[in-house]
Amino acid sequence: MDTTIVSVQDIHKRFGENNVLQGATISFPKGKITAIIGQSGTGKSVLIKTIIGVLTPDRGQIFYEGEEITAASPERRRMIRRNFGYLFQDSALFDSMNVYDNIAFPLVETLRMKDKRKIRRIVEEKLEWIGLPGIERKLPAELSGGMRKRVGLARTLALQPSVLLFDEPTTGLDPVLSESINDLIVRVNQEFGITCILITHDIQATFRISDYIGFLYDGVIQEEGIPGDLVGAEHPVLKKFIDNSFSAPLEVEVQPCPDI
Amino acid sequence: MQESRETTGGPKTPLVLVPIENLGRRVVRNLEELGRFYVFLGHTLRGLFRSPVRWRLYAEQMERIGVHSVAIIALSSAAIGMIFALQMTMVMSMFQAEAMVGAAVGLTLARELAPVVTTLMLIAKNGSSMTAELGTMRVTEQIDAMETMSVDPIHYLVVPRLVASVIVFPILTGLANLVGILGAYLVAVEMLGVDPGGFVEQLYTLVNPVDVISGLIKAAVMGFMMSVICAYYGFYSAGGSKGVGESATRAVVTSSVGILIADYIMADLMLQFLY
Ligand SMILES: Nc1ncnc2c1ncn2[C@@H]1O[C@H](COP(=O)(O)OP(=O)(O)OP(=O)(O)O)[C@@H](O)[C@H]1O
Numbered sequence: 372m373d374t375t376i377v378s379v380q381d382i383h384k385r386f387g388e389n390n391v392l393q394g395a396t397i398s399f400p401k402g403k404i405t406a407i408i409g410q411s412g413t414g415k416s417v418l419i420k421t422i423i424g425v426l427t428p429d430r431g432q433i434f435y436e437g438e439e440i441t442a443a444s445p446e447r448r449r450m451i452r453r454n455f456g457y458l459f460q461d462s463a464l465f466d467s468m469n470v471y472d473n474i475a476f477p478l479v480e481t482l483r484m485k486d487k488r489k490i491r492r493i494v495e496e497k498l499e500w501i502g503l504p505g506i507e508r509k510l511p512a513e514l515s516g517g518m519r520k521r522v523g524l525a526r527t528l529a530l531q532p533s534v535l536l537f538d539e540p541t542t543g544l545d546p547v548l549s550e551s552i553n554d555l556i557v558r559v560n561q562e563f564g565i566t567c568i569l570i571t572h573d574i575q576a577t578f579r580i581s582d583y584i585g586f587l588y589d590g591v592i593q594e595e596g597i598p599g600d601l602v603g604a605e606h607p608v609l610k611k612f613i614d615n616s617f618s619a620p621l622e623v624e625v626q627p628c629p630d631i
Numbered sequence: 632m633q634e635s636r637e638t639t640g641g642p643k644t645p646l647v648l649v650p651i652e653n654l655g656r657r658v659v660r661n662l663e664e665l666g667r668f669y670v671f672l673g674h675t676l677r678g679l680f681r682s683p684v685r686w687r688l689y690a691e692q693m694e695r696i697g698v699h700s701v702a703i704i705a706l707s708s709a710a711i712g713m714i715f716a717l718q719m720t721m722v723m724s725m726f727q728a729e730a731m732v733g734a735a736v737g738l739t740l741a742r743e744l745a746p747v748v749t750t751l752m753l754i755a756k757n758g759s760s761m762t763a764e765l766g767t768m769r770v771t772e773q774i775d776a777m778e779t780m781s782v783d784p785i786h787y788l789v790v791p792r793l794v795a796s797v798i799v800f801p802i803l804t805g806l807a808n809l810v811g812i813l814g815a816y817l818v819a820v821e822m823l824g825v826d827p828g829g830f831v832e833q834l835y836t837l838v839n840p841v842d843v844i845s846g847l848i849k850a851a852v853m854g855f856m857m858s859v860i861c862a863y864y865g866f867y868s869a870g871g872s873k874g875v876g877e878s879a880t881r882a883v884v885t886s887s888v889g890i891l892i893a894d895y896i897m898a899d900l901m902l903q904f905l906y
């Protein structure tokens with residue numbers, strides 16, 4: 372198989388009595404798109420939050436390029452995590468700042484760039500790239516959900532991550548917008564060679580765009596493999612997932628409307 | 632987390648011990664909360680001495696807390712000064728000591744009323760919005776987003792609010808002193824006919840700089856307390872917009888009660904060692 376860039380080993384995480392992750396293990400291939408699928412509330416978000424370090428696992432290890440993040444010093448951990456970008460489920464844009472300041476934020480605060488002209492150039496370039504030039508002065512509240520997602524993506528890309536994690540990037544968007552976000556993910560992956568890890572409920576899109584898929588259920592990765600392998604998987608819940616997503620298109624019977 | 636007793640697999644507690652167990656849980660939870668508060672406080676205080684110093688954010692917060700509160704502080708302290716002068720003139724006239732009104736009002740304003748009224752107004756106006764703002768940032772994952780970009784959210788969000796509060800509270804308290812005494816003068820001298828010379832003279836002889844300064848020190852301490860408490864409740868909000876609302880209420884109640892207790896302790900100490 373391809374080289375691994377990130378791997379999680381035997382991750383456990385509980386919240387009070389709620390045992391969310393109970394030994395999740397998966398390796399993410401470098402430069403590829405990997406999707407994690409599973410039912411609502413199984414802990415997909417928790418899993419990737421432990422990877423980027425918003426949550427600390429109770430037990431288990433996380434590796435980046437062979438180095439154990441979970442064993443590193445806090446200082447080193449922060450350094451390693453600079454390689455990670457994360458697109459939050461609801462974009463998490465700073466709502467008191469306009470689009471320009473949102474995208475400039477990591478440049479100014481994380482990279483401590485001082486050169487105003489350079490910052491402006493990068494922000495404009497990112498906005499161009501996501502297909503939304505000229506919205507610098509808008510506030511997040513003035514944007515649609517799809518636009519916010521894309522601005523969130525631009526903000527994450529400003530730090531040039533090696534690994535980009537997406538939490539349900541297309542949930543709540545109409546099919547056309549979902550498609551455009553999926554295209555952006557593929558472009559992020561192909562144009563910049565960024566490893567993408569995404570959580571999604573959109574099984575059809577998953578099978579189309581991802582190179583590798585992990586199925587999370589009951590706190591453990593039950594099945595994993597390339598899309599072709601997963602189609603024939605045994606797990607009943609996964610089977611249901613796949614069958615429901617690829618069933619024949621709905622036949623709509625048109626009945627003559629009776630006169631009232 | 633809300634754990635239900637039915638689903639836990641542990642041994643059943645005898646019925647008579649349930650209240651004790653619940654009490655124990657409450658104590659543990661409060662201790663945990665207190666511990667988290669002190670960790671937060673420590674992190675904030677260390678943040679005061681860490682670079683980068685974000686002057687722009689300091690200025691922004693000072694403008695929000697300070698400039699935008701001038702009118703309300705002036706209005707409320709004028710009212711306090713006027714009401715107080717009205718009552719004091721009645722009392723003092725019983726002893727034919729109306730000239731003392733200026734000193735009495737000035738002294739209480741400087742030592743107690745100006746810092747306390749200013750702080751309570753600022754808690755209502757800025758403390759609650761501070762909690763709501765940070766709480767919203769927490770529940771919409773903006774604080775997490777900052778962390779994923781390797782920016783320390785306490786340093787970026789809390790430290791500027793703390794610095795601004797500690798600077799602005801004494802300034803507004805000074806303003807409250809001035810406006811309050813003007814209001815008192817207006818009522819006592821212009822309306823109730825107290826001799827202006829006596830009013831001013833007694834004010835000058837009995838109110839010393841140390842009285843004013845002690846009030847300003849109190850205001851700085853209260854600004855510190857308000858910003859840390861309100862920021863804390865916002866920073867650890869949970870449970871969506873309802874949770875943010877609850878945090879704001881708790882922040883206002885806790886910081887109001889907290890500063891009144893602190894005021895009593897400071898007043899006691901200052902009476903013993905300062906005046
Ligand atoms: N910070 C937290 N504190 C307490 N419980 C949490 C926390 N984060 C997640 N949980 C709990 O962990 C479980 C898994 O949540 P998670 O958000 O990972 O689900 P998910 O698989 O991402 O679901 P969805 O597809 O709906 O987003 C839920 O029961 C949730 O209540």
Ligand SMILES: [Mg+2]
Pocket residue numbers: 415416417460538539
């Ligand atoms: Mg989720």
